[in-house]
Amino acid sequence: MKLQACLASAAIGLALLAGCGNDTGSTNPVASAVGQMAKASLAKGKGDKAATSAATAPTSRQDLAAFGKPILRVRSERLGQDGFLTIADAKANVVTWTAQGQATFSLRDGILIQTRGLAADLMSAEAPSLEQLKSGASYPRVYFFLGQDDRGTRRTYACVASVVGREKITVLDRTHTVTHVSERCSRPNSQVTNDFWIEGKTIRKSRQWASSRISYVEFEQVID
Amino acid sequence: MHNSPRCLLAFLAASTALSLAPAFAEGTGTLNINGATGLIDMPSGETQKDATFSFSTLVVGPITRATLSFQVSERLSGSFRFQAWRDWDTLIPGDAKESDRSMDLRYQVLKEGKYVPALTIGLIDFTGQGLFSSEYIAATKNLGDRLKVTGGLGWGRLGSDGGIGAPFGDRPAVSPTGTPNADQWFRGEAAPFAGVEYKISDNWTFKGEYSSDAYLLEDGTRGLIDRASPFNFGFEYQRNANMRFGIYSLYGSEVGLTFHLILDPKSRMSGGVTGAAPVPVLARPARSADPDAYDGGWVTQPDAGPILRKNLAKRLAADGIAVEDIAYTATTVQVRIRNGRIDAGSQAVGRTARALSHVMPASVEVFEIVPVVNGIGASKITIRRSDLEGLEYTADNASLLRERVTVTDAGPVPAYAIGDEALYPKFTWSLRPALRFSEPLKGDIGLRLSATYDIAPGLILSGSIYTQIASNTDLGTPSTSPLQHVRTDASRYTESGNPTLERLTFAWYGRPAPDVYSRLTVGYLERMHAGVSGEVLWKPVDSQLALGAEINYTLQRNTDGGLGFDEYNYDVVTGYVSAYYDFGNGFLGQVDVGKYLAGDVGATISVDRVFANGWRVGAFATVTDVSAADFGETGFDKGIRFTIPLNWALGTETRRGFGVTMRPGTGDGGARVDVDGRLYESIRDYHTDGLDPDWGRVWR
Numbered sequence: 001m002k003l004q005a006c007l008a009s010a011a012i013g014l015a016l017l018a019g020c021g022n023d024t025g026s027t028n029p030v031a032s033a034v035g036q037m038a039k040a041s042l043a044k045g046k047g048d049k050a051a052t053s054a055a056t057a058p059t060s061r062q063d064l065a066a067f068g069k070p071i072l073r074v075r076s077e078r079l080g081q082d083g084f085l086t087i088a089d090a091k092a093n094v095v096t097w098t099a100q101g102q103a104t105f106s107l108r109d110g111i112l113i114q115t116r117g118l119a120a121d122l123m124s125a126e127a128p129s130l131e132q133l134k135s136g137a138s139y140p141r142v143y144f145f146l147g148q149d150d151r152g153t154r155r156t157y158a159c160v161a162s163v164v165g166r167e168k169i170t171v172l173d174r175t176h177t178v179t180h181v182s183e184r185c186s187r188p189n190s191q192v193t194n195d196f197w198i199e200g201k202t203i204r205k206s207r208q209w210a211s212s213r214i215s216y217v218e219f220e221q222v223i224d
Numbered sequence: 225m226h227n228s229p230r231c232l233l234a235f236l237a238a239s240t241a242l243s244l245a246p247a248f249a250e251g252t253g254t255l256n257i258n259g260a261t262g263l264i265d266m267p268s269g270e271t272q273k274d275a276t277f278s279f280s281t282l283v284v285g286p287i288t289r290a291t292l293s294f295q296v297s298e299r300l301s302g303s304f305r306f307q308a309w310r311d312w313d314t315l316i317p318g319d320a321k322e323s324d325r326s327m328d329l330r331y332q333v334l335k336e337g338k339y340v341p342a343l344t345i346g347l348i349d350f351t352g353q354g355l356f357s358s359e360y361i362a363a364t365k366n367l368g369d370r371l372k373v374t375g376g377l378g379w380g381r382l383g384s385d386g387g388i389g390a391p392f393g394d395r396p397a398v399s400p401t402g403t404p405n406a407d408q409w410f411r412g413e414a415a416p417f418a419g420v421e422y423k424i425s426d427n428w429t430f431k432g433e434y435s436s437d438a439y440l441l442e443d444g445t446r447g448l449i450d451r452a453s454p455f456n457f458g459f460e461y462q463r464n465a466n467m468r469f470g471i472y473s474l475y476g477s478e479v480g481l482t483f484h485l486i487l488d489p490k491s492r493m494s495g496g497v498t499g500a501a502p503v504p505v506l507a508r509p510a511r512s513a514d515p516d517a518y519d520g521g522w523v524t525q526p527d528a529g530p531i532l533r534k535n536l537a538k539r540l541a542a543d544g545i546a547v548e549d550i551a552y553t554a555t556t557v558q559v560r561i562r563n564g565r566i567d568a569g570s571q572a573v574g575r576t577a578r579a580l581s582h583v584m585p586a587s588v589e590v591f592e593i594v595p596v597v598n599g600i601g602a603s604k605i606t607i608r609r610s611d612l613e614g615l616e617y618t619a620d621n622a623s624l625l626r627e628r629v630t631v632t633d634a635g636p637v638p639a640y641a642i643g644d645e646a647l648y649p650k651f652t653w654s655l656r657p658a659l660r661f662s663e664p665l666k667g668d669i670g671l672r673l674s675a676t677y678d679i680a681p682g683l684i685l686s687g688s689i690y691t692q693i694a695s696n697t698d699l700g701t702p703s704t705s706p707l708q709h710v711r712t713d714a715s716r717y718t719e720s721g722n723p724t725l726e727r728l729t730f731a732w733y734g735r736p737a738p739d740v741y742s743r744l745t746v747g748y749l750e751r752m753h754a755g756v757s758g759e760v761l762w763k764p765v766d767s768q769l770a771l772g773a774e775i776n777y778t779l780q781r782n783t784d785g786g787l788g789f790d791e792y793n794y795d796v797v798t799g800y801v802s803a804y805y806d807f808g809n810g811f812l813g814q815v816d817v818g819k820y821l822a823g824d825v826g827a828t829i830s831v832d833r834v835f836a837n838g839w840r841v842g843a844f845a846t847v848t849d850v851s852a853a854d855f856g857e858t859g860f861d862k863g864i865r866f867t868i869p870l871n872w873a874l875g876t877e878t879r880r881g882f883g884v885t886m887r888p889g890t891g892d893g894g895a896r897v898d899v900d901g902r903l904y905e906s907i908r909d910y911h912t913d914g915l916d917p918d919w920g921r922v923w924r
Contacts, residue, residue, distance in 0.1 A: 152920035
């Protein structure tokens with residue numbers, strides 16, 4: 001048994017060690033595990049200066065404004081993240097925000113429709129329009145994921161949007177007068193509530209559900 | 225009376241068909257000390273969740289047991305067990321240690337209903353030496369959320385204590401061992417067993433049972449343990465979804481400890497597909513807004529091709545994808561890619577399409593992506609660029625894109641293709657730690673130096689050398705097989721060949737005709753055999769059926785791992801015709817008929833359950849004209865095999881995995897030369913049955 005235990009622990013030890021060579025068949029498992037952690041840190045690392053400074057120091061609005069580009073703050077308790085994102089792509093009314101290209105969030109008029117690079121990603125979504133949210137409409141909402149064994153899977157909710165009222169919110173030291181809209185979605189054995197704080201045609205702030213594992217993500221449009 | 229067991233089976237089968245009532249409670253059972261779903265030593269009527277793969281260990285007194293179990297489908301499960309007894313010579317002189325390997329099958333004939341219990345029929349050790357041979361019917365009913373009650377009737381070992389008579393007649397002795405002991409099934413004395421399982425909290429469970437196994441072998445014959453009581457009880461602790469521990473009072477005289485590692489191949493350890501986000505698709509300007517952008521005049525520029533190829537290669541390098549070559553017209557581009565890292569073909573295709581949207585001029589509307597494996601095109605995925613642009617942010621874009629994409633035969637390399645001069649010839653090498661199992665809990669760890677020299681597309685020189693670092697294997701007793709020792713000298717190869725030249729081959733892969741693939745491999749094919757191996761495979765990209773033929777001429781290598789053949793002076797021509805069939809839902813079947821290494825003639829049947837993420841669990845059996853007695857104590861060649869992808873376990877972007885094949889016993893009958901790069905598995909990933917299950921990853 002002792003030898004077997006030795007063998008087992010040695011095997012595990014060796015399995016953790018990466019081999020060496022020049023074939024690109026895989027990334028180094030150890031480096032990759034560390035990499036995952038680094039990647040998970042949405043706004044760290046080299047590259048975009050705005051994001052770097054945002055993550056490493058308490059950021060003032062002036063510092064962010066100095067970069068001269070739109071900035072979205074994203075916070076997720078489950079992912080343990082609080083970072084600032086810049087625009088990677090904009091097509092019609094869909095904007096894809098990114099931190100270092102490792103993770104992206106795509107929002108249509110400020111409503112989350114896709115994430116990438118977060119493992120339990122929201123692959124696509126049939127989401128309401130801004131008008132539907134503001135008018136207190138009822139509609140189905142469909143979330144698409146990669147489920148068990150990476151097979152495409154969907155969750156359909158029946159949703160009702162309702163205006164909570166006018167509120168004053170503060171987004172990085174600036175006060176905004178907004179309309180708070182709450183969207184309640186339900187399906188058997190599951191409920192999701194998304195909240196939106198809307199300023200004119202802009203969703204200034206929101207708390208939106210992305211997937212079971214990621215749960216809720218908070219967005220704040222800091223710099224337009 | 226003779227047909228009674230068959231009547232019983234027929235009744236059970238019929239009752240399965242009738243039990244259309246929806247399940248009342250999700251009957252997910254716990255594992256017992258034998259690694260099967262059950263109480264402590266006794267089985268139960270429940271099953272594990274579909275596809276559950278578990279590894280269980282037990283230590284009790286002088287007994288060590290390790291079991292691999294797999295829930296093949298919702299109702300069917302199987303186990304492969306390895307057991308060792310120490311102090312085997314307590315009463316009878318001989319070896320101090322005895323070991324045994326056995327296989328079980330269980331089928332749940334009834335799912336639990338409001339009033340109906342879950343009912344399972346099982347065969348334990350049905351092809352081995354017969355030390356555990358038993359059959360049972362077990363019923364389990366949940367009473368509320370916490371309590372489960374199980375009752376059952378056992379035959380064989382499970383009918384050895386407290387018997388109530390032999391309803392289906394006497395139990396005959398089985399000879400030879402190793403073949404299914406069908407004549408014994410449900411015969412002999414039957415004995416009832418029962419037990420309860422009480423969930424104290426989310427993590428803790430109490431189990432108690434009345435066992436019908438008298439432990440005649442261990443107690444009476446060998447004096448290893450004292451079976452003082454039929455009552456066993458104990459506690460189990462579920463640490464998390466993957467780990468469960470147990471401590472038990474067994475036989476009224478021993479304390480047993482168990483550990484279960486429970487894996488769900490369907491759910492990644494990382495919670496999802498890891499890796500960086502893709503670059504967004506680059507949209508072209510509207511044709512009306514910028515008609516000049518759509519002008520195809522760029523194709524006449526002499527340097528356009530090399531520039532496009534270089535730009536594309538640069539973008540795809542980030543995903544571990546190499547551009548073999550690129551061919552284009554003003555409206556169509558065909559790019560042949562080699563996917564080195566991404567585990568899903570669909571994702572590699574998606575990444576390539578995204579990169580093409582950035583690189584190709586606006587006039588190019590059709591993207592043809594040809595994944596290349598071993599230098600030959602596996603399929604051609606054709607995507608319209610406007611679909612890629614239009615669906616990027618659409619709900620359910622995966623299904624919508626799939627409807628618009630075609631998967632066809634790869635076809636030949638276009639005559640005007642622009643290749644990468646740096647790609648061929650190319651030398652790659654690696655030095656990696658490796659683990660080799662000779663049997664459960666026995667094996668060696670070492671270092672493997674591998675090298676590949678890609679001479680031209682489809683022409684590959686490759687080899688590997690392995691050296692041991694530590695091992696707990698030994699030479700064991702020499703093989704007494706009356707056949708040529710094509711496999712049973714494995715321990716001699718392990719012990720005397722260090723370091724060993726495992727492989728040194730020159731392989732030529734080709735596409736002689738549409739839907740037809742070919743391979744010719746020459747050299748040191750594996751550590752025991754060298755020679756020539758040729759293979760042809762017919763598989764249309766969207767066909768569930770594939771047909772193949774293989775012919776090999778091999779010489780048996782010396783055990784020292786060197787280049788010689790004089791130790792055995794044995795050569796043989798082997799060959800097979802094969803049929804492969806994809807039954808859907810990940811079940812692949814294969815039948816090979818032909819002549820095997822020891823000169824025997826027969827057939828192999830195998831079934832594998834393949835998961836989109838690369839997990840694979842299967843079983844195989846080969847029956848040839850070698851008699852059960854000549855084969856050895858396990859009768860004929862059979863076993864299980866599984867592959868766990870590193871990507872699933874670690875989240876690392878890699879196509880590599882950890883694969884193991886286990887047999888109850890090794891014989892020389894039904895053995896095939898183990899040549900690398902067999903065609904079916906090489907190309908299947910990029911055919912529709914490989915691409916479609918996780919097609920959603922095209923947008924990942």
